[in-house]
Amino acid sequence: GIQVEQSPPDLILQEGANSTLRCNFSDSVNNLQWFHQNPWGQLINLFYIPSGTKQNGRLSATTVATERYSLLYISSSQTTDSGVYFCAVSGGYNKLIFGAGTRLAVHP
Amino acid sequence: DAGVTQSPTHLIKTRGQHVTLRCSPISGHKSVSWYQQVLGQGPQFIFQYYEKEERGRGNFPDRFSARQFPNYSSELNVNALLLGDSALYLCASSLVWGSGANVLTFGAGSRLTVL
Numbered sequence: 001g002i003q004v005e006q007s008p009p010d011l012i013l014q015e016g017a018n019s020t021l022r023c024n025f026s027d028s029v030n031n032l033q034w035f036h037q038n039p040w041g042q043l044i045n046l047f048y049i050p051s052g053t054k055q056n057g058r059l060s061a062t063t064v065a066t067e068r069y070s071l072l073y074i075s076s077s078q079t080t081d082s083g084v085y086f087c088a089v090s091g092g093y094n095k096l097i098f099g100a101g102t103r104l105a106v107h108p
Numbered sequence: 109d110a111g112v113t114q115s116p117t118h119l120i121k122t123r124g125q126h127v128t129l130r131c132s133p134i135s136g137h138k139s140v141s142w143y144q145q146v147l148g149q150g151p152q153f154i155f156q157y158y159e160k161e162e163r164g165r166g167n168f169p170d171r172f173s174a175r176q177f178p179n180y181s182s183e184l185n186v187n188a189l190l191l192g193d194s195a196l197y198l199c200a201s202s203l204v205w206g207s208g209a210n211v212l213t214f215g216a217g218s219r220l221t222v223l
Binding site for chain 2: 040
């Protein structure tokens with residue numbers, strides 16, 4: 001099956017800093033989603049991005065499907081950005097395969 | 109509009125007991141999936157249902173079962189609970205099944221503790 005690797009595993013930032021999270025996947029995919037999991041466990045959709053670039057406020061994402069990676073950019077980070085960021089992919093039929101996540105802590 | 113709703117939010121069971129978790133999808137969504145998230149790991153796929161039929165099953169023992177009702181809500185059942193079944197159980201709904209261009213939206217989860 002498809003393997004998903006996320007890096008870095010842990011990230012500590014000062015408020016206002018920028019960061020880039022990476023997701024590598026081992027095979028072609030037709031679905032790629034980025035999620036933010038808050039401290040209460042809720043998985044929040046950030047982007048559906050199997051290819052191309054999207055932006056939403058301080059967040060943006062780019063997926064280069066031919067090279068099998070996706071990047072999530074967080075600019076001007078805030079303490080509310082803390083939590084775990086997951087990349088999840090599917091090769092078909094909507095079964096999502098999740099990476100191990102990047103644990104982000106933003107300090108004031 | 110209501111999102112994906114799950115119940116109960118928290119529950120505690122003892123080894124050997126049975127548990128039923130419930131999920132209501134977003135209105136209009138016909139596909140429901142279940143995921144298990146053990147502490148410190150990413151969610152793992154358990155089941156997917158579409159139009160009341162099982163469309164996919166992950167690598168979980170037969171103690172795990174699920175079903176989807178005519179109103180597209182779903183139940184996940186786990187029999188003979190083990191300590192290792194302690195986890196956050198997440199339900200996701202999507203509009204359709206079988207298409208890659210299909211965003212999954214997750215509920216807040218049911219946190220199960222097995223003592």
